[in-house]
Structure formats: structure tokens, C-alpha cells
Amino acid sequence: MNREQQILTVLYEMILAISGEVSLKPLLTKTLQQLLYHTSFPAGVVFLEVPPDSGAEVVSVRLDGAVGDFGLIERVGNILTLPRALVRGDAEVCEAPDLLAPLSCATAQYSTFFRLPVNHEGLILLLGQNIPHTELPLTRIFQPVMANFAKAIELCRHNDAYTSGLVVQRNQALEGVRKVNRALKTLSAGNEVLVRVADETSMLQEMCRVAVEVGGYRLAWVGFAQSDEQKSILPVAQSGIEADYLRQMHFSWGDNELGRGPTGSAVRTRQPQVVQDIRDDRSYAPWRGAALQSGFAAVLALPLLDNEGNAFGALTIDAAEANAFDSEEMRLLSELANDLAFGIINLRNRVERRRSIEKLRKGLEDALQAIASTIEMRDPYTAGHQRRVAHLADAIAAKLGLDPERCHGLHLAGMVHDVGKIGLPAEILSKPGKLLDIEFDLIKLHPSIGYEILKDVEFPWPIAQMVLQHHERLDGSGYPSGLKGDEILLETRILTVADVVEATFSFRPYRPALGIDTALGEISKHRGVLYDGEVVDACLALFEQKEFTFDQPK
């Protein structure tokens, strides 16, 4: 291999090393490094845009890269003013300390340079204190490298532009994902609020809190459309800033200046309304000053629609950055508003339904009370008996851990358990002394009569069954059907014990009041035989622990 071939091979190596770079900054560094390595100059600089020659003695040119000189590395990107004789000219190795003065500093004094033009616009200067020893014509051999370097610069510029375009696209995509994630998190947390919260005020407040704390929005508030003359919108819940902010504001859903902002328009048009940049949106003028002061930049207002599609209010969300809401985020937040509206309507319907049920129940209970009063009027000896049985049965049931609804049903059954006596002659009911068998047989009919009276009334509880069974006994010795054990409703087993205790405790036409000890002795004696053992125990515990006392029988 002769010297020319060697040079070509070295150049080939250099070109391959340089062309491995795909970005401009590393390309400049690599090229300078390669040139320093191959020439033994200690430092080098590169200028990519040398202005056309105007004949001036000095040239202002931006320094695009430097290797080997810390002072010059720190000046990369700055405009340097250099002598024309240094910048202009062909490839040259030259000793000229004066020309190099602008590139020298206290820490590096240069006396020699190696100038390498790059096409017609660029320039590389290798700098040193002495001309490095070489037997080769440096000024000629690097020309092919410089030609290749010029092409590599173009390619790297294109690639950098393309890459930065990709970076912008990627950042946009990431921003989109971030926004959608934000909206999704808000939606998910909002749905959790709908499931968890049982009253409207808390629901509205929680939803606003979620939008701000989970979603990261700056302000969220709910306003309800009013039917007043101004068609005003009244803020009813908010989160994110001090309450005073909205208190100072006025909103309307009418077609007027205060109604043409996003919130009013959302209610009026029943469509989501967005202001991506409040600084230049004319419709936002009435609120702009205060909003900017509070750090808002974009606003999204979402209508709250009832089942008929009418807007009864709006959820308004303010963000700190302009163009904060993209289409996917708006879609998800609209879903949140729809869920909130559904939650509000649902809550309101639930309250209404509960009221109706309460009313109905009250009507039934009033009717039962009327029936009870009727029987008590006919039978003064049982006056108050049903009421006291009801109270005791209720207490035993609670002691046994029955839920309040079931206890209440038992209470009502106790109130009317002797309603069947209405069909018996009053003389028998109030007869002093022992009843004849035939009279007792008549008495035994009262559970069935009571059942007949109540069986067609629709209660949420088996009241007619309880009335029918309340004289059945655990061992099957009761009447009217001789039911045993579990064939008898638990409520009835409780009612039976309460009935026996109250009856024994109280005065009867055929005997005096026997007192509570006798009453409790009676159920203890027949515990597990006539009466349910657990029910008896609960009843005994109530009295022993003084959790229950009868009021004075009449």
C-alpha cells in the first residue's frame, strides 16, 4: 500500500466514523475529534454559517462547536467577531498569532491554525501553539472528508428536524394521554361518589372535590338553574378556591350577557360549552378579570340534564392551562356530568319514593290503630293489653337481634293480635269467673277471625299469619291449628311469649293481676315446651337486666 493509498484508507476511516452520526451536535464533536486525533492539534472549532464575503475586515459568525478548549466550548452558540483573513480562504496551515487573538484567552494562547473550509458556508479551524509535525500535505488530504462532512451536516439537520417533529408529536400524544387519564381518573372517582354518597348536597360537593383533587383541575362547581326573573344560576357546590370567588360572580341561563358564557350557554343549549383560552374569548368578558387573577385559563361547562333532557344546572370545570380540554377529555367529562345528573335525579326520586312509602305505611298503621281502638272499646279488660304486648314483643325481638324493620312489623302485629275478638260477644269477653267450654270454644275462634279480617290487607310483614298463630304452642298443644316448633313463625313465638307474660301480669275479669314474677315463672316453667327457649331467655333477660318494664295496666 503506497502513501496515497494509506491516505485514502485513513480518509475512508474518518468518513465512516463521521457518517455514523445522525444528529448535528454529535456530528460536529465527532468530526472535530477525528481531525484532532489525526493531526495532533489540541483544539478545534466549527462555524456552519459563515456569511458571504462583504469585503469587511472582520466577520461576525456564530460558533457552532468546539473541542479541546474549555473557554471556547463555553462560547458555543455565541457570535464571535473574527478577522477576515482567518475566516476567508482555502485550506491552509498557518502561523499567525495576531489573527488568533480573538480565539485565545488567558488559559489558551494559539499561534497556529489549520483552516478547513466546509463547502462555501462552513469552516473548521484547528488551533495549536505549534504546527504539529507531519510529512503529509494536510491541506489537501482532508478536502474529501470536508465534502462528506458538508453532506453529513445536511443529513443530520434533516434528521434533527424530523426527530424534533417526532418529539413534538410524541409530546402531543403523551399530553393527550395525560389529559384522558386525568379525565378517566375523575370519572372513576366520580362514579365512586355516586355509589357512596346518599344525599344530594354531599354528592355535589364530593363531585366537585373529586374533579379538583383527583382530576387536578383548578376549580369545579355546580350551579342550578333558577326560575326567577333573571334566569339566574345559583352555585350550590364548589371546590378548588375560596368560596368568595363564586359569590362575587353572577351567572344566568338567559340569552343575555351573563348568560352567554360557558355555564349559561350549557344550560340554555343543553350542550357542553368550552372556552379554551379565556384571554381572547369575547363571551367570557364579564368574568375574565377575576378568572385570570385566580389563575384560570380554560373553562368547560357541562349541562346537567333530567330524564326529559331538560338542563336543570351545569357542572363547570376551570383549568389552569389554556387549551386544556381536548375532545376525548370533554367526552369523558360529559360522561361525568351525565352520571352526576343521573345521581341527582335518582336521589331525588329515591327521596320521593321513600316519602310515599312512609305515607302508605303511616296510613296502614293508622288503620290498625283504629281497629285496635275499636276492640279495646268493646273489651275494656283487654284495653292496653295489645299495646303492652306490642311493646314487649318489639323489645324481645330487638334483644334477639332482629332487624328494626322486622321488629316494627311485630310491633304492629302485637297492636292488633286480638282483633278477632271483635267477632265475639262482649259478655263472654268480660265475663267474670270461669268460662263454660262452649264459651271457651268461641274464644278460641278469635285468631281465625282476626286472620280473616286482616288476610286481604297487603302489609310488608306477615301480620295476618302472626295473628292467626299467636295461640299456637311449641309442642302442638295450641290452637287453632296445633302447629309445632318451626311451623310457627319466629315473630309469632315472640308474640306468644309477650302475650302470655302481659296476660298473666295484668288483671283479668276472672282473676286479679298476678304480677311479673308469676308471669315470668309461667314462661320459665314451660320454656322449650310451650314456648321457644331462646325467646323466653331473651324476655327473662329484659326484665332481669331492667331493660323493660310494663307501664301500669288499666
Next chain:
Amino acid sequence: MSVAAMHYLPSIEEPVLERQLASWRSEQPQMGVLALLPEAEGAAVPKLQEVCARLNIPLVGALFPALVESDTFRTQGAWILRFDEMPYANLYPDLPRESDRLHAAVNGIVADITPNLGERREVTLFMLFDAMVPNIATILDQLYLRLANRVHYMGANAGSESFTPMPCLFDGSRIVQGGVLVLLLQPHHGAVLEHGYGAPPQALQATSTDGNRIVQIDWRPAFEVYQEMAKAHYGVEITRENFYQYAVHFPVGIVRANGMILVRIPVQLEADGSLFCVGEVPPNALLTLLSAPTVDSVRTLNALAHGLTVLGMPPRGRDVLLFYCAGRRLHLGIDAAQDELRALTQRFQASGIAGVLSLGEIGGSTQWDYPLFHNATLVASYWGRSNV
């Protein structure tokens, strides 16, 4: 700094060592020590650490294949070199190989160094690498990109001449491997590096390399071409069996555009026919096969002496720190190398020469030269404050 700032201990005996250090410390209470030991004395490192710890003297050092004491190679004893004031020193073990981690490691080294640079112009970044670190040239390039001309660059590789991995860098409490010991000498004017190898006309291209390995030359297995070149130009038949005997005599030269040669000594023949060198070989580098007769010792020594003069003053009457490449000694042969040392001693007329047999060297031919990682060179520098 007096002549006594460089002291050779023929054997490492605790009382002698302690006496010498205590004597120094009485003159220089802020002193520190750079200890250079031959690999055969590796077991003495804990002893050195103990004595320095006892005397509260900062210590750094490294193990090399051998020492150079004036004009003689020594495999016993130790050089202890005194810093009048201990400079900034840091030991970085286990340097990474992967590009990203290496980048971070170099950034870390630069971040550690930078606050210690001070305002002085004349600062030398003195690096002692474990020779088994495979990417020293890359590390050097990265350091130069960041520190540029804020420092002079000087260094050498430590370790075993058999290239067996071993902990070879130490400070007062640790002895590590796979890393670098970094010192900031200031004021210090750097070092001069020279090898005196000429480029023969025959040159071929490394068509495939992988860090320190030359995989292919001229698109053929590297060893095959290496064998042909040795046979054609020097009439030597190199086989797998005699590779280790001959390879050091036929190092590879990387030709630069200015005709200068960067020497790489093959130290291992891989099973796939690739040649493992001390120091990286750039992809597509132009390679040439060098041989002993192409070394010009006289030119080398003159260049070194001239270089030292340019650094500030002629070497006569000064203390000189010398790194003499182990590969060069193998290449020249022990007698020729010994002759070269004697010639250097006579040429320099230095008051003292403390040196080691190194496994690769870092520096430039002149001050503020582009720093490179070399093999087969001599690196000379002044030691001590009065000599800089």
C-alpha cells in the same frame, strides 16, 4: 521539594518505611504519599496502608509489573513519592463497559474533579488505570470533551504483566481492580510521551473491531493476516503456539493522517482468530505491523528531553517520574531496554528517576497535545513542586 521527595525502598520493611515517612512528615505535615510497587510486592500493600494510617498520612498507589530505579528494572521494593501537600485524589473501582453507564461514570468523575480545579492554569489530571479496563481510550476521549484544556493529561496502566486480573490500585484503606485512580497535580505542567516507532510502508485496514479486539483485517480473520504480514516482511512464522513469544515483537500500529503511529500490542489470541490488544482499536483504522528495528531510541530520548525542556526546564538535576511500557521492554528485549534506560539516564542527567514498567500510557508528544492512549511508549514528567 527536595531530592528526598522520591525514595526507593529496596525492601518493604515496616521500621524503615515508618522512619522515612515520619522524617518526611516532620518537614511537610500536610504531606501525602504515592506508592509504586512491583506486582511481586502486592502482599505489602496492607503493611503500607497500616503504617500510613498510623502516621495519619494520606496514601494512594498502584502495582505495576516492575519498577524503574535510575537505569535498572526492579521487581522488589517500592517507590514512595512524597506530595508536599496531598492533592485531590479519588479511587473509582469497577468502571462500567456499557455506553450509558460509562457516560454517567465519566460525568461523575468530572463532577468530582471540577470543584477541585481551582483557578490555577497548570493542573495535571494524573490517571492510573487498571490495565484490564477495556475502554480507556473512550474514557479519555470523554474526559477531554468535558475538561478540554483545563488540565494536562498524563497517566499509565497498572496491573500484572501477565494480564491476569488483580486488584492493583489502592488508597489508604482499599485495594481495588477494574478502575482508575485519579489525582489532580497542581501546579504541574503535564508530561511528555514518545515511542519513536516509524511506520513501515505496508499497511492494511482493520475491517472489524470490537473495543480492544481486532476481529478482521482486510475482511479476513485478523490472526491470518497478522501471520502473513510477519512472514512477508520479517520472515517470522507466527503460530498459535508461539504467538505469546512473538506478538510483543510485532505490535500493531494505528496510522494517523499525519503519519504518526499509535501502537497497540496484541497480548492475547482469541479462539476465533481475533487479536486482543491493550487499548481500543477504532473501527476501520489503518493498521501496520511494527517490528523492533523500526524503533529509534535516540530519537525517542531526544524527543523526551526536548519535551521536558519545553515543559519548563531541562531535566538535568531534576526529579523525573518515568513510565516505561512493559510491551516496549518485551519488544526491544531486556538488554536493549536496559540500554535505552541507561541512555536515558545519561541523556537526562536527572537528579533522580523514579519509574515503573507500565501497561499502556496516556499523554501527548507535546504540552497541550491532543491526549491519546498509547502502548509501547515512554512517558516522562517532573515530580515535585520545585521541578514543575
